[in-house]
Amino acid sequence: MIVVKWFFLILPVFLTVTASAENALPTNTKARPAWQxxxxxxxxxxxxxxxxxxxxxxxxxxxxxxxxxxxxxxxxxxxxxxxxxxxxxxxxxxxxxxxxxxxxxxxxxxxxxxxxxxxxxxxxxxxxxxxxxxxxxxxxxxxxxxxxxxxxxxxxxxxxxxxxxxxxxxxxxxxxxxxxxxxxxxxxxxxxxxxxxxxxxxxxDALPFIDMKPLADGALPSQKSPSGSSAQAAFVMTAIPKGFKEVFFDRKPMHESEQPVDHLLLSDGLASVSVYMEHKNNAQPLVNNDTNGVQSVDAVNFFSHSLGDFQLTVMGEVPSETIRLIADNAKLRVR
Structure with a gap:
């Protein structure tokens, strides 16, 4: 019991001394931490x-x-x-x-x-x-x-x-x-x-490369499609938030449907936002039914709404304001 009491009595003193030592200025005031x-x-x-x-x-x-x-x-x-x-x-x-x-x-x-x-x-x-x-x-x-x-x-x-x-x-x-x-x-x-x-x-020095092969039948490869131009998209971005730019576009089926889905990727170099457009007949049910309902899963926010006969979905690891701003500036392309 005496040892236990001594430990709890000395601990605050030890922590105070340690903190003082960590925060103390170096003797040579011209010295700077290496990270600086x-x-x-x-x-x-x-x-x-x-x-x-x-x-x-x-x-x-x-x-x-x-x-x-x-x-x-x-x-x-x-x-x-x-x-x-x-x-x-x-x-x-x-x-x-x-x-x-x-x-x-x-x-x-x-x-x-x-x-x-x-x-x-x-x-x-x-x-x-x-x-x-x-x-x-x-x-x-x-x-x-x-x-x-x-x-x-x-x-x-x-x-x-x-x-x-x-x-x-x-x-x-x-x-x-x-x-x-x-x-x-x-x-x-x-x-x-x-x-x-x-x-x-x-x-x-080296690590092996592996070949991903299933041990049984049932591989589900996505359909490969070459990167295209966003000029092919059914929608056009009238404005993009500062720092973001278009970095990738493709059109391929999703949701096990044969109907294509347009996918435009925007990036600021660190964060990315995906814009999807598909025909309503093939789209998944709307996640939100009101005009302001941005949903979130972990750090990813997403929003869906209708544009004519199409459904637009915007999602990315950015704040909800960014998702809505991008969604509001996506308009149907006039052919």
Whole structure:
């Protein structure tokens, strides 16, 4: 009992001394923390390069809607070829692989393989343009400190939007390899919307590439369609929020229907918004029945409404105001 009392008596003193030591000014007032000499944009540029060229693997935890999902992650790179792999550790067991604009998902229980074309996505961890200067129109980037993640020293970089049309992010970059150890997305009030964090991460000289094949029949590949021009779309964007631009358009069937759906992707270099238009006869029922009802799942907001004989759906990891602004500026194309 005496030992227990002593511990609780000394603990406040210990915490006070520790805090004072951490916050104390260095003896040499000219000395600056190492992170203050590192530029945030340069660090993100190094991250983008490292994510494409290094071989690394580890365990990453995704936090969405209050639910934590741990997964095994690996990235293989060799002579310009890249392959990302996620393997779930909890049910439903599945394996997801991204390579050359194609994402394949194999469900272990049924051995069903689903393939989707996503030429605009670069990583499961965080999308980042090769030219970081593309973010200047919409974001400010700042190095804000150093912390440890998975017992690895990391630079902390804040990506702050210049308006309320997109979310803020923080990225923790490992000092040795400049790989992202932690990424957090914040809503407009500063609350955490999504988070991913590595519990361990190793860089290897090489990692094997795998071939995604189901052990049984039942592969469901999406129909491949070449990227087209948004001039082919049944709708036209009369205005686009500042910083966003059109980066991808295609037309292909969805919902197991033979009727095509127009898909236009908008991006500001970090956040992306998809605009879909399909004929009402083939569309899924409207999610919202009123004119202002933007719905949300985790960090993704979406909105659907009618345009003549068509249904328009806008969805993306951006605030509801951005979704409505884009939806309101999508009009039927006059032929």
């Amino acid at each position: 000499a590192v530029d945030g944009k340069q660090a993100l540029a190094k991250m983008a390069h490292a994510m494409q060229t290094l071989n690394y693997q580890g365990t990453v935890a995704f936090l969405r809607d209050g639910k934590l999902e741990p997964m095994k992650y690996s990235h293989a790179a060799n002579r310009g070829r890249e392959q990302e792999r996620l393997l779930s550790l909890n049910s439903p067991l599945r394996e997801v692989v991204r390579e050359t604009g194609e994402v394949s998902c194999l469900y272990k229980a049924t051995q069903q393989l689903v393939i989707d074309q996503r030429p605009f996505e670069r990583s499961f961890l965080i999308d980042m343009p090769n030219d970081i200067n593309q973010l200047d129109a919409a974001y400010g980037i700042e190095m804000v400190g150093e912390e440890n993640v998975a017992m690895l020293p990391a630079y902390v970089i804040a990506i702050k939007p210049k308006d309320n049309l997109r979310y803020a992010r923080k990225v923790w970059l490992g000092r040795q390899w400049f790989l992202p150890l932690k990424v957090v997305v914040y809503d407009l009030e500063g609350a955490v919307l999504e988070e991913l964090v590595f519990t361990e991460l190793d860089v290897k």
